[in-house]
Amino acid sequence: DLKRGKWEFLAGQTWSWLTPNRTGIGPMPPDLAITYNEDQNLGVGVPYTRAAEFRIAYHANEHWAMGVGIEDPNQYIGGYVALPSQFTAVGAQFDNGANAGAANLMPDILSKVTYDRDFSGRHFHAEVTGLFTGAQASVMPVGSTSFNKHNTFGGGGQVAANYELRPKLLLLGNAFWSDGGAHYLVATGPQLVVRPTPAGTDVSLTMVHAGAGSAGIEWIASEKEAFAVYYGADYYGRNSFPDTTNTAHPGTIIGFGGPGSPNTNNRAIQQVTFDWLQTLWKKPRYGALQSYVQYSYLTRAPWSVAPGDPKNAHLSMVYFGFRYVLPSTSGTLLRVPYPN
Numbered sequence: 308d309l310k311r312g313k314w315e316f317l318a319g320q321t322w323s324w325l326t327p328n329r330t331g332i333g334p335m336p337p338d339l340a341i342t343y344n345e346d347q348n349l350g351v352g353v354p355y356t357r358a359a360e361f362r363i364a365y366h367a368n369e370h371w372a373m374g375v376g377i378e379d380p381n382q383y384i385g386g387y388v389a390l391p392s393q394f395t396a397v398g399a400q401f402d403n404g405a406n407a408g409a410a411n412l413m414p415d416i417l418s419k420v421t422y423d424r425d426f427s428g429r430h431f432h433a434e435v436t437g438l439f440t441g442a443q444a445s446v447m448p449v450g451s452t453s454f455n456k457h458n459t460f461g462g463g464g465q466v467a468a469n470y471e472l473r474p475k476l477l478l479l480g481n482a483f484w485s486d487g488g489a490h491y492l493v494a495t496g497p498q499l500v501v502r503p504t505p506a507g508t509d510v511s512l513t514m515v516h517a518g519a520g521s522a523g524i525e526w527i528a529s530e531k532e533a534f535a536v537y538y539g540a541d542y543y544g545r546n547s548f549p550d551t552t553n554t555a556h557p558g559t560i561i562g563f564g565g566p567g568s569p570n571t572n573n574r575a576i577q578q579v580t581f582d583w584l585q586t587l588w589k590k591p592r593y594g595a596l597q598s599y600v601q602y603s604y605l606t607r608a609p610w611s612v613a614p615g616d617p618k619n620a621h622l623s624m625v626y627f628g629f630r631y632v633l634p635s636t637s638g639t640l641l642r643v644p645y646p647n
Contacts, residue, residue, distance in 0.1 A: 308334065315364040315374075323378055324362065324417045325491050326355040327467035327481045330432050332364050332372040332421045340469060340479055343525065343535040343582040345599040345626035351578035352521030352539020354465065354483050354491035362417075372421045377414035381490040382442035384497045387572055389561035391503040393449065393552035394510055400444045401499075412443035412458055429471040436465045440487050442499050442512055449508040449552075459499060461487030461514035475527035480520070487514035489543065496543035496573050500562040507551035515563055516544030535582040542575050545610055564610035574610045578603055594634050601626040 309316045317334060324332075327340040344350050362376020383402045390398050402409045421434040439462045445454040463485025472478050483491075489498045499514050521539035528534060547565025549558050564572045580603040589595030601624075608619040 313366045315366065316362075317364070317376070318361045320357055320359050323354070323356040323358060323360070323491065324374075324376065324419045325436055325438065325465055325483065325488075327353065327465070327469075327479070328421060328432065328434055329469060329479070330423055330430065332366070332374060332419055332434075340467065340481070342523065342537060342580075343533065343584055343599070343601075344537075344580060344603075345582075345601045345628050346603070346624070348493050350521065350537055350539050350580055350603070351541050351576050351605065352519045352537075353481065354488070354519055356491055364419075370422055370424055372423075373419065375416070375418045377416055380411045380413065380415045380440060381494075382409060382411050382498055383490045383494055384499065384501075385494060387497045387569075388500050388563055389550075389565075389568070390501050391507075391510060391550055391552040391561060392555075392559075393507065394446050394501065394503070397444050397446050397501055397510065401442075410443075412441040415440045428474070431468070431470045433468040434466070436467075438463045438465075438485060438488055438491075440485075440498075442487070442514075444501065444510075444512060446510055455509060457510065457512050459487075459512035459514060461485065461499075463488045463517075477525045478523075479525070480522035482518075482520040484516075484518040486516055489515060489517045492517060492519055492541050495541060495576060497563055500546045502548055502562065503551045505551060507554075513546060515546045516542075518542045531586045533582075533584040535580075535584075537580045537582075538578070539580075540575060540577045541573070543573050545574075566611055568609075568611045570609040570612050570616065572610045573607060575608045576605065578605045580604075589632075591634060595632040597630045597632060599626070599628050599630060 321334045329340045358379040360378045364374030366372045385404045416439040419436045423432050441460045443458045445456045447454050465483040467481035469479035487498045489496045502511050519541045523537035525535040545564035547562035550561045553559045583600045585598045587596045603624045605622045
């Protein structure tokens with residue numbers, strides 16, 4: 308991460324620009340709204356990846372920053388997508404859960420604009436992020452001796468903001484919507500589906516709608532305690548159609564989320580989380596020792612369930628951990644009790 312004047316250049320593995328910031332446009336964890344959660348997947352409703360990236364940012368002044376960059380993509384279908392019966396081999400050209408090294412059409416292109424301002428000592432941050440993504444696959448049409456290459460493109464955007472309602476009491480939220488942005492949501496749904504042509508002799512690729520949102524409140528109650536409450540949700544749109552290549556069982560529905568689809572085809576995932584952080588010991592010269600307790604309650608609703616099965620699933624998760632926070636070069640602790 309190199310900075311010179313108003314310019315900043317970053318290369319390597321880091322947090323995606325779709326990960327909301329608390330302040331500015333930078334990549335450091337204290338600058339990011341990655342929750343107080345002990346869960347390393349952050350939480351439902353918060354898009355993120357830790358991908359290889361290259362990006363350029365311009366800090367116009369103390370309020371505005373903007374940039375553009377590329378990130379490692381992932382044309383992901385997991386085990387969610389039912390493929391056309393005559394073209395099942397095309398699944399190996401995607402990340403199907405066992406093929407994470409599948410070739411991609413292009414890197415994801417992201418841009419971000421941020422705004423920061425203090426109002427009577429209360430910090431306000433807002434940002435807008437854009438995404439452009441693509442995918443590819445090649446198949447040999449029925450009756451042909453050569454391959455046809457198929458491309459599809461998608462994109463999306465996110466708005467996020469946070470505001471200090473009072474000193475040490477922060478309200479924050481984000482909203483994300485996309486065609487093909489699933490791999491930024493912990494891969495709980497597919498990026499795209501493979502659709503057969505009406506004649507059943509070839510295919511096309513179409514993106515799956517993916518959206519997410521979260522809201523939370525964080526309170527630093529004292530020098531030794533902090534609390535947080537978050538709500539988040541992910542949503543995947545249905546993208547299903549008849550399998551025109553299946554002559555043995557005409558009318559079979561394939562794709563994602565159609566009638567009779569597996570109960571792994573998620574429609575919505577929701578999560579409520581409560582966090583309690585304690586600083587057990589700290590010295591500016593040596594660092595700090597913190598404990599983290601997280602409780603989360605989740606629900607998962609698929610697009611289709613078998614008769615007699617529950618319409619959704621429920622889960623409670625409890626995390627507990629200790630964390631040692633290193634001092635900064637100035638001898639002060641970085642945003643204790645924020646996670647670092």
